[in-house]
Amino acid sequence: ASYASASQTDVLIIGAGPSGLMTAYWMARCGVRARIIDKKSTKVFTGQADGLRVRTLEIFDSIGFQHRVQHEGHVAVEANFWAPGPDGTLIRQGPFCSSKVNESPFHNMLLSQGRIERFILDSIKQYSNLEVERGVIAESFEYDEIVKDDQNAYPITLKLRTLSEDEVTPSNNSGEGRSHSVPDKLKDSDLHPDDLDDLIQDSKSRQTKTEIVKAKYLIGCDGAHSWTRKQVDIPLEGGVIDIIPITDFPDIRRLGTVTNASGTILVIPRERRLVRLYVPVQVVDVAKNGNARFNRSSITPEMIKERVQAILKPYTFDYKVCEWWTAYQIGQRIAPTFAKDDRIFLAGDAVHTHSPKVGLGMNMSMQDGFNVGWKVALVAAGVASPAILSTYNAERHHLAEMLLDFDRHLSGLFTDNKPSKGIPEGGSDKTENMIKVLETFEDFADGLKAFYGASPLVCKxxxxxxxxxxxxxxxxxxxxxxxxxxxxxxxxxxxxxxxxxxxxxxxxxxxxxxxxxxxxxxxxxxxxxxxxxxxxxxxxxxxxxxxxxxxxxxxxxxxxxxxxxxxxxxxxxxxxxxxxxxxxxxxxxxxxxxxxxxxxxxxxxxxxxxxxxxxxxxxxxxxxxxxxxxxxxxxxxxxxxxxxxxxxxxxxxxxx
Ligand code: FAD
CATH class of the missing domain: 3.40.30.20 (Phenol hydroxylase, C-terminal dimerisation domain)
Structure with missing residues (x-):
């Protein structure tokens, strides 16, 4: 009632990176009343992600801008691996090429994230007047759980603030600290003319203001430090522990996951009776300003153990031998769920992060946005049943787990400094392992297989x-x-x-x-x-x-x-x-x-x-x-x- 003057929108998207823009595309395409905000003043121009997998290119084709990627991008199909031969000199092995290279009309390509954002923005413009509201930050969140099942209700209330000229920053590192104007380093570079349109904008007329918005659905696409995720109290922190377990859980020696309301653990059986467990642990310092901050140093093995015990219940779990443990710092993290009550959704880096080596961050993020976007759009438009919304988490969480698994395998090979045994006949151990990992995960990484299970949207x-x-x-x-x-x-x-x-x-x-x-x-x-x-x-x-x-x-x-x-x-x-x-x-x-x-x-x-x-x-x-x-x-x-x-x-x- 205190927000009587609040405006309403059916769908509010926070974050206009690859996942947010892809989600917004569906709103534009299906004519849904939606808004998309981003705290930065511009889109990305240079750097960040660049690898595009074939499934992503197929999606682009279905949207209608695949030819632009083809025109500007660089095809990356064959790879060479260099490793020392028996006499220590570097020898090239390759070129290696995927055996499935012709299973899609398209081939893996490289093109900067900034161009991809440009193309999605153009598609959005083609179908609606939905525009990214830049320099706008979401600052407070309320959620009225009581009305969550009423399809006409607006259970989400947000306070949005337009940032002042001093607060707002552009997306580019090279433009750090500058506001809306063209970052110096970009002025003379080969920045595309259509990107300049986006750069020079209303900096003079910017006025700070605060606004209350009510929404039926909220989609948090706000990156690895997701504000939305913190509002709905979904952790992204975790611990990893190598122990010799004492448990009656029957599958402790089998690779797999265990999920319950307390989260998901990944079980990885290892050598010498050891088992590695990836465990979600949330330690938050609620600072005076209300910001939840992850505090790594306060995680203990005891806390990790308690979380495992909670997740494995009714099975018992304990250990006497702990060989190694750590709290996640950067890299591999995954949220236990990507949605709350099928009203609030999280996509992209907001719910999974990993090392950039697998070159999948932007692809996975866009594919998350592509998956959640049409579902929310059709439900908000009164076309599809709200029952389809739960398929977002069911379909994408599983793939994010595979992403982390792929990353673990591949990153391990990058960080393993053991010398190679030489190349007797075509290939070092490390190269062979690398190729094996790439082949094992090929279908998944390129998006050739999705592994979506039975649901109201998939009839097996x-x-x-x-x-x-x-x-x-x-x-x-x-x-x-x-x-x-x-x-x-x-x-x-x-x-x-x-x-x-x-x-x-x-x-x-x-x-x-x-x-x-x-x-x-x-x-x-x-x-x-x-x-x-x-x-x-x-x-x-x-x-x-x-x-x-x-x-x-x-x-x-x-x-x-x-x-x-x-x-x-x-x-x-x-x-x-x-x-x-x-x-x-x-x-x-x-x-x-x-x-x-x-x-x-x-x-x-x-x-x-x-x-x-x-x-x-x-x-x-x-x-x-x-x-x-x-x-x-x-x-x-x-x-x-x-x-x-x-x-x-x-x-x-x-x-x-
Ligand atoms: P983001 O692109 O992070 O977008 C999130 C957006 O939300 C941002 O624009 C941010 O301004 C906005 N936002 C955040 N909080 C708020 C708020 N409270 N209110 C309003 N807006 C908010 N991936 C690769 O695959 N290969 C690479 O080589 C690679 N290199 C990278 C290098 C760098 C320096 C970085 C930062 C990332 C790199 N990545 C790479 C990762 C890739 O860029 C991400 O996976 C991808 O951008 C994720 O998309 P997203 O839309 O989920 O999140």
């Missing part, structure tokens, strides 16, 4: 016990990209671009060989269902709430058949698949063909093989707005598909 089985029919179309994994031919004009395009990140789920109909009468009949039956002729009101296309101001249905239908391109016509396909618009005419980009193209070798007509799908029978699937597969079934599994969508989307309220 159709008909309870029947496994999905597409061999390589696995629910919970990304849709394997393929280049297809557009039936209407023969142009080619990767599915990463066809499945545009516009907030819609995609019903992908792999229609098989429609020259065959039986198969054509199956496609016709499905089409009658989609146009509501089989069962009234059952069509998924009219069943769910629209994305207000954007799309009248949150489902887009895309067909890809396997017949010869030349022996098929656009008009061979049922009308509902051709997506007629009263103003724009036929949706010529809705029917695609998996056939080889003489002038584009990437379009080789082997898509169905790559997907493991029968070229005659095809199948259908639902691809989520982030291009991960949600559901797979036969063309007849219309009810099962509807059941999947019912679990994620909100049905239109009808009068009966």
């Amino acid at each position: 089985f159709v008909n309870e016990d029947k496994l999905n029919p597409g061999h390589h179309l696995v629910p919970g994994e990304r849709f394997p990209p393929v280049k297809l031919r557009k039936q209407a004009d023969g142009n080619t395009q990767w599915t990463t671009r066809i499945f545009e990140s516009d907030g819609r789920f995609r019903l992908v109909i792999l229609a098989g060989d429609v020259r065959n009468e039986m198969q054509k009949h199956r496609v016709d039956t499905l089409s009658r269902f989609l146009s509501g002729q089989l069962k009234e009101k059952a069509s998924p296309l009219s069943r769910y709430n629209a994305i207000p101001g954007r799309f009248k249905s949150p489902i887009d239908v895309v067909t890809a058949h396997s017949a010869s391109w030349k022996e098929t016509e656009f008009f061979d396909f049922p009308e509902i698949l051709r997506d007629l618009d009263a103003t724009l005419g036929w949706g010529y980009d809705k029917i695609w063909c998996d056939d080889a193209c003489i002038w584009d070798r990437d379009c080789d007509g082997k898509g169905y093989e790559k997907w493991g799908v029968d070229r005659m029978r095809g199948l259908m699937l639902v691809v989520r707005p982030d291009q991960y597969i949600g559901w797979v079934g036969e063309l007849e599994h219309m009810d099962e598909m509807t059941r999947y969508l019912d679990g994620a989307l909100i049905k239109v309220v009808t009068e009966e």
Whole structure:
């Protein structure tokens, strides 16, 4: 009540680094009422992260700026490893190249974080007038837990303050201490002209002010020292301990994690009966100004032990031998959870940090933002069920654990100074280990596999016990990209671009060989269902709430058949698949063909093989707005598909 004059927004994002901007993209794209603030006066211009993994590039393609990265960036596919040979002189081993280098349309690239931020900012501008409010800091936080289940309530209250000219700093190290103007070192450098637009801004007219804002959802993307994380009391501190455990926990000699409300511990069985445990321990000094500060020196092995005992309960845990222990200082940290009550979310460095060697910080952060963004946007827009929000933590926490595991393996090799035994025949121990680690984590690091588990957004089985029919179309994994031919004009395009990140789920109909009468009949039956002729009101296309101001249905239908391109016509396909618009005419980009193209070798007509799908029978699937597969079934599994969508989307309220 004391904040009667507070303004309201549906989603407030704190932090405009890679994760915050990616989250904001979805708000812009789905037309959600949102704000994004950052305490710095500018975006990053030079330095910080630069490595881009293929999955990140696929995401960029689905947004529409992949070509800009391609144009400016540097491809990094092959690597050489130099190590001393038998006579001590350095010998090159390599070039080594990933065996999976062609599993994506794109290759790993290098381009500065500042350019990536520019491209996302431009995409946001393309779809909305959402702008980063720079030089604005969040200073106080209140959360009204009582109304957390009321979707119309604004349970989060924040005080935002516009920083004064003296307080605000730009993002660049080279501009340290300067305010809005162009940092000197950048003036004559090869800064891109479009970055200058962002640099010179309203410094003169800046006025300090304080504002109270109420929000339905808060997304903290505020980096490694996250203020938001501290407000919701989620620790990022931890201890690591090597002990010989005395316990009745059955899996103490197996690699894995144990999670309960007190946090997550990582169990790593080691040599000589030792076990290493990574343990979340929070020691906070609540200073007079209310800031929680991590105090490493006050962590003791006893505290770590007590935390392990709490997490392992009801199993017992103790030890007599402790070989080594430490409190985390920098580097490897992970928050036990990335969300509170599905109202407040944390993404990016705010919840996981690691050494920069694996080159994944920016990628993971953007992918976190990409994952949480569409979910919060669709729920805030009244399109998706709030039940989908819990999948953010379930999907991303697990990957952050893998990230830390990868980092541990790789960093260990960088810090291990033991001399190599020489290179008898092609490769030192260290190089071999390095390659082994890189190969083991390749799918994860490049984002080729996501490992998302079953949830309202990932249906692992159709008909309870029947496994999905597409061999390589696995629910919970990304849709394997393929280049297809557009039936209407023969142009080619990767599915990463066809499945545009516009907030819609995609019903992908792999229609098989429609020259065959039986198969054509199956496609016709499905089409009658989609146009509501089989069962009234059952069509998924009219069943769910629209994305207000954007799309009248949150489902887009895309067909890809396997017949010869030349022996098929656009008009061979049922009308509902051709997506007629009263103003724009036929949706010529809705029917695609998996056939080889003489002038584009990437379009080789082997898509169905790559997907493991029968070229005659095809199948259908639902691809989520982030291009991960949600559901797979036969063309007849219309009810099962509807059941999947019912679990994620909100049905239109009808009068009966
Ligand atoms: P950030 O990019 O940290 O963005 C957080 C934003 O939140 C900042 O803009 C900050 O101003 C804002 N903010 C914080 N608190 C508040 C508040 N209370 N109110 C308002 N705004 C707030 N990664 C790699 O992969 N490879 C590298 O080589 C690499 N090198 C790096 C070098 C440096 C010097 C740094 C700092 C980072 C480096 N990283 C590297 C890490 C990479 O930059 C991060 O992983 C990535 O930026 C994380 O994105 P983010 O959006 O989660 O957080």
